[in-house]
Amino acid sequence: MYSSLVLLIVARSVAASVESLQFPEFPVHYDKYQKQCGIPVRCEMDTSCPRICDRSQVESWAQAQAALEVEENCALFDKQSFLIGSDEFDYGIFATSGLNEDEKIGVQNTITTENFLQRLSSQSKCAVRNYLEGRCYNLNTSLSLEQCHQGKLYKCDSAYPFRSYNGVCNNLGYATWGQAGNPLKLEIAPCFDDFVSKRRLGCNGQALPNNRQLMVDVQQAMRRDLEPPFHILNMFQVIFSEFVHSDLIGRAIKRSCERTKGFRGCRADGTSESRYKSSLASTIQVLYNDSNYGPQNIECLNFSPIENANDQCRTTYTTKRNTATSYLDLSIIYSDGKYDDCGKLKPYYCQSSEHVTEHNTNSIQFSAIAGLFTQLHNDCVERMQACQQKRSVDDITERCRSLTIAIYQKIIYEELLLALFGDDFYEQCNFESEYDPNLESAVSSMYINGPGRFQHIWIPEQLTYQGKQHPFFIFFYDLERFECNSVIDGMFDDPIFINGLSDQMMNVIFSKNGVRGHCLACLDLERGRDAGVCSFLSYKHYIDGIRNADSRKCYNSFDDLQDIFEPKLVEVLRKHFSSPFDIDMMFAILAYDRLKGTLLPSTVAWATCLEFKRLKSSDRFFYSWNKFLSYAAEELIATIDLKTLLALYAGIDTVPVFPFVTNSERVSAQDLRDAVKSKESAFCYL
Ligand SMILES: *[C@@H]1O[C@H](CO)[C@@H](O)[C@H](O)[C@H]1NC(C)=O
Ligand SMILES: *[C@@H]1O[C@H](CO)[C@@H](O)[C@H](O)[C@H]1NC(C)=O
Numbered sequence: 001m002y003s004s005l006v007l008l009i010v011a012r013s014v015a016a017s018v019e020s021l022q023f024p025e026f027p028v029h030y031d032k033y034q035k036q037c038g039i040p041v042r043c044e045m046d047t048s049c050p051r052i053c054d055r056s057q058v059e060s061w062a063q064a065q066a067a068l069e070v071e072e073n074c075a076l077f078d079k080q081s082f083l084i085g086s087d088e089f090d091y092g093i094f095a096t097s098g099l100n101e102d103e104k105i106g107v108q109n110t111i112t113t114e115n116f117l118q119r120l121s122s123q124s125k126c127a128v129r130n131y132l133e134g135r136c137y138n139l140n141t142s143l144s145l146e147q148c149h150q151g152k153l154y155k156c157d158s159a160y161p162f163r164s165y166n167g168v169c170n171n172l173g174y175a176t177w178g179q180a181g182n183p184l185k186l187e188i189a190p191c192f193d194d195f196v197s198k199r200r201l202g203c204n205g206q207a208l209p210n211n212r213q214l215m216v217d218v219q220q221a222m223r224r225d226l227e228p229p230f231h232i233l234n235m236f237q238v239i240f241s242e243f244v245h246s247d248l249i250g251r252a253i254k255r256s257c258e259r260t261k262g263f264r265g266c267r268a269d270g271t272s273e274s275r276y277k278s279s280l281a282s283t284i285q286v287l288y289n290d291s292n293y294g295p296q297n298i299e300c301l302n303f304s305p306i307e308n309a310n311d312q313c314r315t316t317y318t319t320k321r322n323t324a325t326s327y328l329d330l331s332i333i334y335s336d337g338k339y340d341d342c343g344k345l346k347p348y349y350c351q352s353s354e355h356v357t358e359h360n361t362n363s364i365q366f367s368a369i370a371g372l373f374t375q376l377h378n379d380c381v382e383r384m385q386a387c388q389q390k391r392s393v394d395d396i397t398e399r400c401r402s403l404t405i406a407i408y409q410k411i412i413y414e415e416l417l418l419a420l421f422g423d424d425f426y427e428q429c430n431f432e433s434e435y436d437p438n439l440e441s442a443v444s445s446m447y448i449n450g451p452g453r454f455q456h457i458w459i460p461e462q463l464t465y466q467g468k469q470h471p472f473f474i475f476f477y478d479l480e481r482f483e484c485n486s487v488i489d490g491m492f493d494d495p496i497f498i499n500g501l502s503d504q505m506m507n508v509i510f511s512k513n514g515v516r517g518h519c520l521a522c523l524d525l526e527r528g529r530d531a532g533v534c535s536f537l538s539y540k541h542y543i544d545g546i547r548n549a550d551s552r553k554c555y556n557s558f559d560d561l562q563d564i565f566e567p568k569l570v571e572v573l574r575k576h577f578s579s580p581f582d583i584d585m586m587f588a589i590l591a592y593d594r595l596k597g598t599l600l601p602s603t604v605a606w607a608t609c610l611e612f613k614r615l616k617s618s619d620r621f622f623y624s625w626n627k628f629l630s631y632a633a634e635e636l637i638a639t640i641d642l643k644t645l646l647a648l649y650a651g652i653d654t655v656p657v658f659p660f661v662t663n664s665e666r667v668s669a670q671d672l673r674d675a676v677k678s679k680e681s682a683f684c685y686l
Pocket of ligand 2: 287289290
């Protein structure tokens with residue numbers, strides 16, 4: 001009897017884990033926490049469906065409105081007053097690319113569908129919710145307009161040994177899975193007030209607390225005057241994690257026809273919202289008595305929302321667009337594959353590629369880490385060309401790209417995640433898996449807009465460069481000033497900041513002068529609100545359910561939150577929110593219910609675990625099962641770990657054995673280079 005019970009439990013937990021990686025076709029509202037804890041669920045008993053008289057007429061109206069909006073936005077490009085000016089500190093941080101004809105149709109279709117659904121929602125919100133969640137069988141789940149049905153057909157060649165640049169055909173059965181330009185995906189429905197696009201409200205129907213005021217109080221509450229406590233993770237780990245994130249998602253800030261350096265929300269002097277604010281831009285309100293911005297008379301910060309992606313006009317919940325492939329494929333450096341005549345990437349700051357350089361929000365530390373992989377690619381190309389073999393430039397380029405991506409993936413799964421998780425949780429998460437062709441590769445909207453931002457709160461006031469401490473903001477502009485070897489070396493013994501939220505990230509991010517700058521914590525909070533992510537407690541309950549945690553409790557009062565947040569933070573939450581249920585998802589990263597052996601709060605740790613399991617299992621070319629990698633390639637992958645990569649390209653004499661932790665033991669770079677040299681001939685057989 002006991003043995004069958006054990007079997008049953010094992011079977012259940014396996015089933016739960018596979019299910020939890022798969023995104024549902026129709027995400028539905030997650031109401032288990034509310035039901036368990038007696039919080040009213042909106043539309044609970046409502047099974048109505050929208051009644052649409054003359055549907056084709058409503059669709060045409062929605063399309064005409066959308067076309068008008070897109071044309072209006074495209075005309076903005078010629079009106080300088082609607083754009084952020086080149087003398088403003090945030091010029092470039094909300095940069096947008098232009099739209100080609102296909103993309104323009106996609107954007108217009110997305111707006112069309114939103115208009116259509118908003119119109120239905122104005123009649124009955126609950127009916128629209130049933131429709132979005134796939135419960136209205138007599139209504140078609142996409143619009144019938146001709147423009148909505150222009151899908152490309154792909155024929156994939158299963159024998160082609162290399163990844164495409166846009167992610168297409170990684171999955172042979174579903175060619176477009178993981179493709180650049182796809183929407184982020186949802187495990188559970190988002191929590192918009194009208195279920196379509198309006199911001200979430202608190203349970204009493206009031207607006208959520210003012211973003212900046214809330215975050216200033218959070219900073220105040222978390223400020224500790226401890227000696228820097230012992231913390232083992234370093235800033236190299238933080239920037240490396242940021243780099244991995246930028247590979248997973250591309251910033252698709254709302255676009256119009258031409259590329260811009262950002263649309264204006266606030267007046268240039270920041271005193272108020274601008275008359276020249278378009279529908280593409282938004283703002284974050286700052287109170288007159290703000291401790292940092294008040295004395296500067298700044299009451300408005302620019303905020304540019306990310307574009308939605310619903311190019312086929314589907315009537316399910318819409319999410320934000322991801323302009324990058326979801327795969328861990330270094331799309332952040334390779335982009336759509338621009339090389340010189342020999343197959344090398346053209347080097348920019350710290351040898352990083354053009355695509356990295358185009359990102360306006362990257363520090364020199366970011367470029368330096370990107371540069372390690374660019375150099376690996378270029379070095380590989382040179383070595384292959386030196387072999388006495390007749391290979392085409394394309395073949396050499398792609399083989400070197402495969403090798404570089406494989407080494408990068410191995411570093412993520414065997415070194416980065418291990419350093420972040422610690423041995424115990426790493427084992428518990430369990431990254432052992434196989435390729436699953438039925439699992440869609442996509443990035444979770446909730447992860448990216450909440451728990452996935454955990455690195456940001458570790459940003460310190462200062463970073464080491466050439467033996468001296470410098471404020472963090474200086475590393476974001478005039479990147480050519482910096483000497484790259486020192487940039488990398490400086491990060492190894494810079495501990496992450498765990499004494500609260502630094503002034504650098506709260507007040508002067510992207511600043512040019514260290515006085516006027518942006519608030520990264522506010523941007524993070526706003527991204528989540530804009531994406532309609534649900535409340536922290538809902539999401540925590542959802543994650544706890546997946547991991548079969550038995551301690552699912554109801555947080556009826558703010559005092560109940562003491563097992564998640566520090567007492568001073570609980571007081572801030574009590575001051576600003578009317579119910580614990582309203583607390584934003586972003587607070588997941590500020591929790592202190594850490595799992596043993598890791599700095600990550602439990603919800604963040606589990607969300608990260610699930611995300612990276614999915615990314616691995618949905619990648620046909622993942623290095624550990626990519627059958628197109630030669631024996632020689634496998635040998636190099638086994639040889640080049642992170643410390644060896646640093647020995648090869650970081651220009652330092654001794655490298656840390658554990659590069660993600662402070663004060664690591666160091667070894668001679670020359671010895672590691674020699675080890676690669678002894679395998680040099682492998683480059684001829686890649
Ligand atoms: C839904 O609309 C599409 C496009 O107009 C059409 O091809 C499909 O047959 C429709 N489905 C149903 C069930 O009416
Ligand atoms: C700033 O003003 C708001 C609204 O008037 C008030 O609630 C808040 O306590 C003030 N904050 C400070 C730091 O004085």
